[in-house]
Amino acid sequence: MTHTQELADLLETLCPIFLLVDRSGCIQQAGPTLQKLRPELPLVGLGVLDVFELIRPRTVTTLPALMSMAGAKLHLRFRDEPRTTLKGLVAPLPESGGAVINLSFGISILDAVRDYALTSADFSGTDLAIELLYLVEAKSAAMEASRSLNLRLQGAMLAAEEQAYTDTLTGLKNRRAMDHLLGHLILANSTFALMHLDLDFFKSVNDRLGHAAGDYVLQQAARIMLEETRGDDTVARVGGDEFVIIFKNLTRVETLESIAGRLIARLNEPMMFQDQPCCISASIGTALSTQFKVPKAADILHAADVALYQAKRDGRSCHRLYSTLIKAQT
Missing domain, CATH: 3.30.70.270 (Reverse transcriptase/Diguanylate cyclase domain)
Known part of the structure; x- marks a missing residue:
């Protein structure tokens, strides 16, 4: 097993949304969750800037410039639909001249889970994304329950008000x-x-x-x-x-x-x-x-x-x- 393959296997375990690119910016390995986002488009062999549009920093327009951004934070999105936005961090690999780009969904995680039917298995075991999703779902459920209760209360208030204005024997107003x-x-x-x-x-x-x-x-x-x-x-x-x-x-x-x-x-x-x-x-x-x-x-x-x-x-x-x-x- 080559060093690159060992690194790829390790990355799949630790951060399943990653890109392993060589010095020319060609994708050598894509994390399983990232590949799940484009199941009909094999990412390996494609140029990273052919797959993604770099939103920030806007000054980066070339592969060498991208590869030189050690520790830099990136904002990028897919060039095709759905144009999911991702956040990234570049970690250079001095021996090969390539780099690892670790990615996450950021605030677009709700859209990503909906668009790609992601589950907890698609995230790192230490990623809090799923827990946050559970909190969002719990909040949504609580808000819906509150809305339903408010509607019932409003209905009860309207019914009580109507009753207060109605003659019970004839059904006319009082x-x-x-x-x-x-x-x-x-x-x-x-x-x-x-x-x-x-x-x-x-x-x-x-x-x-x-x-x-x-x-x-x-x-x-x-x-x-x-x-x-x-x-x-x-x-x-x-x-x-x-x-x-x-x-x-x-x-x-x-x-x-x-x-x-x-x-x-x-x-x-x-x-x-x-x-x-x-x-x-x-x-x-x-x-x-x-x-x-x-x-x-x-x-x-x-x-x-x-x-x-x-x-x-x-x-x-x-x-x-x-x-x-x-x-x-x-």
Whole structure:
């Protein structure tokens, strides 16, 4: 066994990512891991500067200059794809005039492991690269677990918030949600209509058929209100048999009269519960945000309430729009 072969065998054990080059810069031996990076390109016999592009030092452009850089640190990369970057250290061999170039991946190790499917067997036994990779993987796993936990927490918070704004019996928004929306609309200077609806004769249904029948009527009434309003309108149950509907960007009286008419007509139809008819009707009062120079939630709610009770005084099962005439009568 020649001295060169003995040196090559020793290098394969100690630093499997190496190049053994002669005085002309021709590769005599390539470490097994380095050859693994180019399995279809036998490196032995090729010029080192034909395989690699020297990034630093930029002043080195010739083989003699490269061979004379004892102990110098190099940055180089493959000339073909994938253009993996490597760090190197030149150790001259005085007897032969050649040199050993010990290489490592540096910060490109993650890309190298991914691109070439490297394992711990491809590194020196004293190389900390694999341990660092394990740390990176552990950190990634921890970050993913943290992200997943944060998403679950956010989901739980959103669910809790939604629950806090929802009427459990009907699935409609509740008074808290209504107050929140009114505050937002007024702050944004949005125009809207507020419709206050009360179910007439609801108490008689409860007294005659029980609370189960009453709950059924409320649920059916909620369904009808959702069906007769737009997707971006808000329907809220604000009391036992009282509801508020907020129509964002809708103040056209004819349209509101039409919606109220449909609601009254449908709610007048008997609802069958266990073969028993549940007969109710609806009285509705509406106020517009545009009726106030400085809209305030309390004032608009009060105005709709005034209009609602005018509808009840006028015989129930009808709709009234808040006006100066109604205001004068209260």
